[in-house]
Amino acid sequence: MQRYPWQQQLIDSKITIDQLANLLQLPIEQLGGNTEASKLFPLRATKHYLDKIKKQDAQDPLLLQILPHIAETLTVPGYDNDPLQEKEFNPVPGLLHKYHSRVLLVTTGSCAIHCRYCFRRNFPYEDNQPSQNAWALPLEYIATHPEIDEVILSGGDPLTLNDKLLGSLIEKISAIPHIKRLRFHSRIPIILPERITSEFIQLFDNTRLQVIMVVHTNHANEIDAQTKQIATQLRLANMHLLNQTVLLKNINDNATTLANLSHVLFDCGIQPYYLHLLDKVNGSAHFDIPVETAKHLYDELQSLVSGYLVPKLVCEEPHARSKKMAY
Numbered sequence: 001m002q003r004y005p006w007q008q009q010l011i012d013s014k015i016t017i018d019q020l021a022n023l024l025q026l027p028i029e030q031l032g033g034n035t036e037a038s039k040l041f042p043l044r045a046t047k048h049y050l051d052k053i054k055k056q057d058a059q060d061p062l063l064l065q066i067l068p069h070i071a072e073t074l075t076v077p078g079y080d081n082d083p084l085q086e087k088e089f090n091p092v093p094g095l096l097h098k099y100h101s102r103v104l105l106v107t108t109g110s111c112a113i114h115c116r117y118c119f120r121r122n123f124p125y126e127d128n129q130p131s132q133n134a135w136a137l138p139l140e141y142i143a144t145h146p147e148i149d150e151v152i153l154s155g156g157d158p159l160t161l162n163d164k165l166l167g168s169l170i171e172k173i174s175a176i177p178h179i180k181r182l183r184f185h186s187r188i189p190i191i192l193p194e195r196i197t198s199e200f201i202q203l204f205d206n207t208r209l210q211v212i213m214v215v216h217t218n219h220a221n222e223i224d225a226q227t228k229q230i231a232t233q234l235r236l237a238n239m240h241l242l243n244q245t246v247l248l249k250n251i252n253d254n255a256t257t258l259a260n261l262s263h264v265l266f267d268c269g270i271q272p273y274y275l276h277l278l279d280k281v282n283g284s285a286h287f288d289i290p291v292e293t294a295k296h297l298y299d300e301l302q303s304l305v306s307g308y309l310v311p312k313l314v315c316e317e318p319h320a321r322s323k324k325m326a327y
C-alpha cells in the first residue's frame with residue numbers, strides 16, 4: 001500500500017536514545033537519556049521537530065520535552081497514573097464526559113511525538129481503542145445527550161488518523177443535530193506540517209459545524225515559516241486556531257519565553273488559549289513548578305504583553321466541572 005510521506009514520517013518518529021545522541025552530536029553521557037524511562041514511554045519525535053533542536057545543547061527546550069529522563073522512573077508522593085481520575089468520566093469506551101456541554105473522544109493512542117510530561121502517558125488506550133466501527137457507542141451516547149454541543153477529537157493525536165477515517169467520523173458527528181462545534185486537540189500542525197494535506201482541508205469544505213483547532217506549543221522555537229503557512233491554510237478553511245501550553249520547568253518557566261511564544265503564535269494567527277499547570281502524572285515530577293512561582297511568572301507575563309496575548313492560567317482538578325483558574 002502506498003503511504004503518504006507524512007505517514008512514513010510518523011513511522012520514522014520512533015527513535016532510540018543513541019540515534020538522538022548522534023543526531024544532536026552529543027556524547028550519550030552528556031545527553032543524559034535513560035533507557036529505563038524510555039521503556040515506560042518510548043522516545044518519539046518527528047524529523048521536523050528534531051531539526052529544530054540545537055546541536056550539542058543538552059539543555060535545549062525542545063530536547064527536554066522529549067528526552068526520557070531517569071527522574072521518570074522514581075515514585076514521587078502526590079503523583080499518580082490517572083491524576084485526573086478520568087476513568088470515572090468514561091461512560092462508554094473511547095469517550096470522556098466530564099464537562100457539561102462538551103465531550104472528548106479518545107480517537108487513537110498514537111502520537112507523532114511523545115511529550116514526557118503527558119498526562120495521558122499511562123492512559124489505558126487498549127480499553128479505549130475505537131476501531132472503525134467502535135465509534136458507534138460514543139456516537140450513540142452523544143446523540144442521546146442533547147446538552148452536548150461540542151465534540152472534541154483528542155487522543156493521542158487525532159491527526160494521526162487517516163483522512164478516510166476522519167472524514168467518516170466528521171460526517172457522523174455532523175449528522176447529530178445538537179452538535180454545533182467540532183474541536184481538534186493536536187500537536188501535528190506544528191510538528192508534522194506535511195500531514196495537513198489538501199485532502200484533509202477538503203474534509204471541512206461543506207461542513208455545517210464550526211471547527212476549532214487547538215494546537216499545543218510550549219516554546220517559540222517550535223514554530224517556523226511552515227507553521228505560518230499551515231495556519232493560514234487552516235484559517236482559509238474557516239478554522240478557529242487556539243494554542244495551549246503546559247508550564248514546564250527549564251523549558252518555558254520564564255515570562256519572556258512565554259511572551260515570545262504568544263507573539264510568535266499571534267503572528268501565525270493562533271490565539272493563546274490555556275497555560276496549564278502540570279498534571280501530576282507519574283514520571284513528570286521533574287517538570288513541576290510551585291504554584292506561587294507560576295503566579296509570579298504570570299503577573300510578569302501580563303505586564304509584558306497585550307491582554308489578548310495572555311493565555312488563561314489553569315489547572316485541572318479531578319472532580320471539577322471545568323478547568324480551574326489557577327490565578
Ligand SMILES: *Cc1c(COP(=O)(O)O)cnc(C)c1O
Nearest residue numbers: 096097098099102103104152323
Ligand atoms: C480540557 C477538557 C475539555 C475541554 O475543556 P475546555 O475548557 O472547553 O477547553 C473537555 N473535556 C475534558 C475531559 C477535558 O479534560
Ligand code: SF4
Nearest residue numbers: 111114115118156187
Ligand atoms: S497526547 Fe499530546 S501531550 Fe500526550 S504525548 Fe501525545 S502529543 Fe504529546
